[in-house]
Amino acid sequence: MNIDSIKNGTVIDHIPAGRGMKLYELLGLDKLDCPVAIIKNAVSSQMGRKDIIKIDADIPVSFDIIGYIAPNVTVNIIKGGKLIEKKSIELPETLIDVIKCKNPRCITSTEQELKHIFRLDDPEKRVYRCAYCDTKAE
Template sequence: MLEINSIKNGIVIDHIKAGVGIKLFNYLGLDKADFTVALIMNANSNKLGTKDIIKVESNIKIDYTVLGFIDPNITINVVEEENIVKKTKLKLPAKIKDVIKCKNPRCVSSTEANITHRFYLVDDSTGEYRCEYCDNSYEHI
């Protein structure tokens, strides 16, 4: 049986949709980490069936907005002395910038250099976002 020990100090990113863990692992640059990290894929989950988990033996800075956009069901646990001291449940962010790009070729964010790509959430259930400049739709889920 596979055994992954608990971490003493760091973070655990839990309830990641199965298969998305590697995307988060790479986004966070954990493949270049000089501290202990574990990517657990397809772990059994009562809630999800299977899930991915990332354990990081370090207190790295994480952009919760981007992680919530990638997978809004993630839970982030901050661990100190092997105890969870803070638990944060992520959700789709109300606004995101420079995460996705507008696909409208006439949008100012597509035609002008150095324009911040900004989107706002229209519908939680469908994951629909709209560009703040041209109102073009982007469906996330």
Template sequence: MLVINSIEQGIVIDHITAGLGAKILNYLDIDTSKHTVAFIMNADSKKHGKKDVIKINDVTDIDVADLGLIDPTATVNVIEAHKVVRKIQLSIPEKVINVIKCKNPRCVTSIERNAPHIFHLINEEEREYRCEYCDDIVCMKGDWQNEILRKEWPSVRYGK
């Protein structure tokens, strides 16, 4: 049995669909930060059979809304003084800014360096998003995720 101690302050991203934890970690760009991180893959779960879990020490101000794009079934627990002070159930965001990179080579975002990459949800079931500028549609299910998530951007949130 693997034992990971509880954290005093930080966040726990729980109930991540098994296999998606690495994508969330990748997106958050945590591996290059200075924080202590525990990443558990394929943990037993009463609800889902198997799940991934991520615990990040000393960080509570991550904008988690966009994580629903990768796995809307995950939950985020904010921990302070060993207690859960806030529980957030993720959902599929209606609009994301600077998370998905438009893959259309004809899109203006391929040349206009400061234009924010804006995508709107058009089909919740298929998790399809439309680019604000060129209307190109991307599906956020399956293997697309690694190609279009801009994992370098969240680092801005850490003030690096």
């Protein structure tokens, strides 16, 4: 399968197979009118199978969302058809409005204007907790 290379935009590579669509949704890529390609189950020498997202437009993407869904991915920034930056993404310390707290007793369940903030509690187990009620993110 061939996907055209992009001139200006972002390639998110080494996404664990199966997480590409989730990342597509959380990054809000469905709302863009530029070309976006999702490659699922591409063959990878390192990972066996991987997903790849290519965004053919110079728009900012949230590294926090990428890091939360797929830590250790590589984000390639392309300008003028050339790779100008290659970033390795790590697990973010804080997530703001990426996921919602599901505790019905949490203040965020009734006060709609509050941002949903989660803090990284255990990097090894990838555990995040709500900054308000300490409930573990699902």
